Amino acid sequence: MSRDKETVVGTTFTELDPIFHPRSAALIGASGKPGKIGRVLMDRFLDMGFRDLYPVNPSEREILGIKAYPSVKDIPAPVDLALIVTPTNAVLPAVKDCAEKGVRAIVITSSGFGETGEKGLELEREMVRIARLGGCRIIGPNCVGIYSPSSRLPFPLDAGKESGKVGVVSQSGFFADYLTLAASRNGIGFSKAVSCGNEADLDASDFLGYLGEDPETELIVAYMEGARDGRRFHALAREISMRKPVILLKGGTTQEGAQAAASHTGSLAGSGAIWEGVLRQTGIVSAKSFEEVLDCLYAFSCQPLPKGRRVGIVSGPGGIGVCTTDACLGLGLEVPPFSPQTLARLRRAMPVVGGSIRNPLDLSLASLVNPQVYADAISILLEEENIDMLLVVAVIGGEQLRDILLKGLGDGGGKKPVAVTIMAGGPQSVAGDIALLLKSSIAAYPDGARAARALARLSEFAEFKRGFQGNQ
Structure with missing residues (x-):
């Protein structure tokens, strides 16, 4: 599968930092019905105390006591961040609305895109094209988005409100979500965490570079199945490791695992032996399991x-x-x-x-x-x-x-x-x-x-x- 990347080769700290500090957010596909991801995220936003939240659902006038809007374009205020949790066929129209509204960043939680094959990839490319015309960046699709405690941005699981010094970038939504939950229960605080999923636009290397520059992040944990630009990743990883530790769990190191990665996030996993060499050369702390990620995190977070x-x-x-x-x-x-x-x-x-x-x-x-x-x-x-x-x-x-x-x-x-x-x-x-x-x-x-x-x-x-x- 070919992605024909339309994004710029690299991003700057200044470009990405506002994504983690939005003043307002629209939840497209918000719901008050239990069992819906739109309800889970509504509850989490409210629990975190995020202030300017705008539920978007054409079938609802009010959700959990908050006025709902038929479209993001109907919101009578600027929107910095939009989260799309609609069925797959409603995502592209929502992206068009966000681009017309001037939303700065879009998180697409919905799946059914590049991980399913060439038609899904074509849809991803069209979403990125439209978003770029509107000056917008996309995180995902097929992800859980952004966790930023200082900005009151939640993940679906309850990782808490306390900030810390650990940053997370993950191509797996559950890895990022559960890691922040499990470690926060043991007193580990997080600066930011991002799940980038299929990486139609922004990718793991973009966020790795951001966290490497972020003064609030002293330690980085990553889960990756593949790197879109191997040379860029190598250079970034080595440069960042000279200043702060990066603990990485690599998925897809076997042939069968690589096939699973392709259907999970559409990622091309690459040779396990080559990855091991890259991790050694760049000083990345290579973990072999989720358990080892936590073990290393606990040591690196509090020991010299x-x-x-x-x-x-x-x-x-x-x-x-x-x-x-x-x-x-x-x-x-x-x-x-x-x-x-x-x-x-x-x-x-x-x-x-x-x-x-x-x-x-x-x-x-x-x-x-x-x-x-x-x-x-x-x-x-x-x-x-x-x-x-x-x-x-x-x-x-x-x-x-x-x-x-x-x-x-x-x-x-x-x-x-x-x-x-x-x-x-x-x-x-x-x-x-x-x-x-x-x-x-x-x-x-x-x-x-x-x-x-x-x-x-x-x-x-x-x-x-x-x-x-x-x-x-």
Whole structure:
């Protein structure tokens, strides 16, 4: 399938920034009926507190207490952003109305376009042509649009109103929607998120470039199935990675996955091996699953970059400490011996019976009987010159664990990355403890291997940045 791109090669920050900060919005296909996407988005706009919202539905005079209009052209005020959630056959007329109205940007949630074949692509090209004549840009179709908490722009799911420093660009609507929901429940705030779907006009590289320039965004998460302009993506990704981390989940790395991508968003996925090479060259943090995206997000959002690959492991259970050591080494990390000075300090501070003061440090039963030994061990290892980062395996949870960790980190918090594995209580309590620790800027995980993997990604990105700075 050929798209015959009619958009400009690149976009500017100034051109895209107003899309995330509209003063007014029209919801074309708005509804008051439960079970309709037009109703879901009405509820979300109202929950977010967006002020100048104009429902558009020719069959309704009022929706949820707000005056409705037959067409966007009937709205007696300027419209900055329009969201189209109508059936496919009503989208093109709505785009024409928006162009005549002078709407600056259109989000098309409706599907049934380029992902279905050549006829759908022709319809996309016609929509872009009309929009461009009216000075309008299109996001989508086949997307969920824009989430901008500071502007009160919602996604369909309830990701909340609190802003943060994480930006998201995704060719999958659900990935962006669910990521912002799941991470926000654990205290992660988002600056902006955008789902670009079929990319009839604006594409993932456009938004990646925007987020790279955005002063409100310090960390970027992306889901991509393909890049329309590979050279542009490569240059953008490398340039952005030198300033802020980009965590990317690539879909369509197998032949079957690439076929699914073509029917999902109409994207040409490309060779998995080529993509892996591009991600390595550009410093992109490559995640292999949604779970790993979250794990990396939690580490990069609250931990500093390490100076090297050397990990100090503090574990309550000895066997888990051994397995965690294996996981670290398997990921290319190092688990070096402690210095004589540190061993002497640990010998004075740690219990005499049942443990080991070597790396991995085995606290044994003392971790349950006297959990304060965690704080002592952490404070000592933060000063160990042979250690670049810490991995703690805790057998306690809740506020007790949080307070002990904060005591151990003390003034040394932020010097070295620390990842905590919680092995206390059941899965539900662990999930609650992970959220509790993240809200105190402590990266936490339910398994040592996942914590090790997050630290490995931090280390790899730090090495990329050091290598770039050394070549300047």
